[in-house]
Amino acid sequence: MNDFLIHVRSLDAWTRAAEYGVRLAALTGSAVTGAFVYPSPLTLAPTYSSPELLEAILASTRETAALAKAQAQPFLHWAREQGAPQAAWHAAEGDVAGALAHIGTWHDLLVLDRGTDPATHVPAELARIILTVGLPCVLVPRHAMARVSLDCIAIGWNGSQEAVRAIHAAMPLLQRASRVVLLEGPLRRTYPEITWKPPLDIDLYLQRHAVHAEHRPLASDAGEAGEALLEGAAQVDADLLVMGAYGRSRFSEWALGGATRHVLADAALPVLLRH
Template sequence: MSYKTVLVALNEINRLDALNAAAARIAALDGAFVRGLYTIPAAQIYPSTGFEAVPQMFEGHQTFFKNNLPKVRNAFEAAMKQAKLEQEFVSVEGRSPLISDEIISHGKSADIIIASATDPSEVSGVELDCIERILVGAGRPLLVLPRSNEHKLDLDRIVIGWNGGREAARSVFDALPLLRAAKAVDVVCVDSKNEERVTPEQPGRRIVATLQRHKVKAEARTMESGGESAGKALLKRAAEIDAGLLVMGAYGHSRLREFVFGGATRHVLDDMTRPVLMSH
């Protein structure tokens, strides 16, 4: 397996350099094609608060993204040219105010999607639950970059969160091109004695053996959470060994207009300190 089409979502303008660098790094593994997607969202429509029974339109975030289009295009094309990668920049007029709708639509025909976590402290125009929407809707592996620039994508050392579940299995095999590029991969089972799906004897043994057949330099590890979320434990392990990437399943579903995720997934989404590849 290899990635042949990489989709990078470019609407988090403050993270352009990191997004372009991550796309170039992943595409360079096997000469993949990179599509840079930039969405001009549709104007938001709100009910009128006056006496007239007509909706009011808010076009502020739409104008923001229109004004930044040249900057985003130039940054993307320059980064891909420098990396000598085949690329295409796509600017689309969104069918809705939700940028995630277009990422999901385009992402379904890509091998992997790259996006940045949205910073709630900044007014970027991107919906705060954009990552959650992509995870549930796209059906593709999603590489999420953290909100800050402290940690860029580094494939030398990777941590896998393994509990034997369907989502964990999917994330591991979705991440194979990245895992093969790593110098060391830790397959970490958190609180393995409490997890029935993990092999009781030598947790992680079978998945590590499979990865090794794929030429992945993988080893099984166990750790106790100490009563904390498994997500917090995985982030702690990644920090201890300065891993450049965490791979894990995304456990959750959508319910009406909200997204309900398991404790480990929710913690990592809220507090990620380094890039995370998730599959749902």
């Protein structure tokens, strides 16, 4: 995991995602790219627009583009000050999820935030990004974090494909942790017609990568899974929660399952998700 991509949602001040992503890059010796995405004027213009309105929209877009490009040197300088000298900056015009998916093709991890206003960056928007970019994503909480640490990492484990993908994606971070805790819920079979013989031995898999995990069962039914995961992570004082991003429908890029939605809305710690 050598290249981090950060979705920078504001040019007014460095966002929580920028703060966490740059500091995590410094901690892990990784390169980091900040990306600001602004909408195309074609998506902002009403169907029937006057020439004056179109010109105003174009002028506003040009101004935003200029401001976004001008943030390159400040971002690089700030990243160096935070201990991440390998930094880059991109400004992109277009759809946020599509632009991040394109830039993400040469990155290993995408860092996102929900903003400081609970009414912004709603779960539907986050879901579309998470399910589009094809990268593991770290969702950063709204509050400022005193420090970035990987001392303890909790894993939401139910045997599903998504959980395995999340663990595989997080392996470089798990290998840095002093403590790894498997928060175990009921095993989930995504494809009942397929039976692994033998089933995946998660302890053996982790040990092959020099990761030794504790086991902590979660007493929860499916409706309380998200709350139980967050409570379990808090009980072990986790610095990061790793979990799969579960979609309620394989055919919908908008809908996430209840546990994932709960974590997206309420997590007070960074969460690494992999769909």
